[in-house]
Amino acid sequence: MATPSRTPRTVFNPVVVMIRTDPVTKQIEVFPEQFWVGRAEKQQVMWVCKQNHTHGSDCFRAHFDEGSPFTQSEFTEDLQLSGERDFNAQLNKL
Ligand SMILES: [Zn+2]
Numbered sequence: 001m002a003t004p005s006r007t008p009r010t011v012f013n014p015v016v017v018m019i020r021t022d023p024v025t026k027q028i029e030v031f032p033e034q035f036w037v038g039r040a041e042k043q044q045v046m047w048v049c050k051q052n053h054t055h056g057s058d059c060f061r062a063h064f065d066e067g068s069p070f071t072q073s074e075f076t077e078d079l080q081l082s083g084e085r086d087f088n089a090q091l092n093k094l
Helices: none
Strands: 015-021 028-031 045-049
Touching: none
Parallel strands: 015 045
Antiparallel strands: 015 028
16 A cells, blocks of 8 residues: 655646625735646636625726736636636737
């Protein structure tokens, strides 16, 4: 019987990021505050809104100022997936 000496690191896909409102300060909190997405693993982020309200299309505003790692730079919807970055995609082609 072989016992692995080290547990392999689990890569969660998608990475779940929760957005909630602090009940005291009413400030938006993001958990975890920092997260990593692996480009090689084609990881995505799923935004989960934990605010006590009726979820809609404008639940929160997650904005990447310094260039988004995803195809969109802003996410606002509960349970929205960031989507994979597709380097071959042609955006806004009319
Ligand atoms: Zn919501």
